[in-house]
Amino acid sequence: MLSFITALLHTKLKVQGDTEIKLERAHRALAPKPKESSAPPRSIIVRFLDFSVKQIILQQAWKQRDIEFEGQRVHFDQDYSPDLQGKRKGVREVIKQLKENNIKAQSPYPAQLKLFLATGVRVFPTLVEAQSTLKELGVDARIEERDILERELTQDKWSTQENRRMQLNPTDVRAIIRGDNGTND
Structure with a gap:
């Protein structure tokens, strides 16, 4: 997969000649393999060794827009949660x-x-x-109710029993919303 992606990037993207593309890993997304041959293939997740090279690749791919491999359009995007x-x-x-x-x-x-x-x-x-x-x-x-709750919890100051004012940080808010109780069950 590493050699395939490196070759694809070098042949399909018009990246400056001095940009050295080094990949740490590349693998298919964990989604199930498509059952129909007409279905789009699974995504490939690529981890670059150098963040600045990743940004150069993404910017160039977005600038070129129409990138194809074997008649199929190839999309480039960030890997967000x-x-x-x-x-x-x-x-x-x-x-x-x-x-x-x-x-x-x-x-x-x-x-x-x-x-x-x-x-x-x-x-x-x-x-x-x-x-x-x-x-x-x-x-x-x-707007999700969860987003409203998250905003209210982070915006409002809370008082403890000792009347000290405190504000929850975003990590605490996410834990409250998920219902984490501090255990690893």
């Missing part, structure tokens, strides 16, 4: 609605919403923070 993929999907759906209303928008990493409005550029860390602005723009954003 399922949680982050879900958040980015929600932002993409909002951006689609915004574009239908002729409003330019982007989604900077991790899953922010960047709006280019007549009044200026506005960046929202999450869709929860953007909810009132989106409502004014006539866009219906589907």
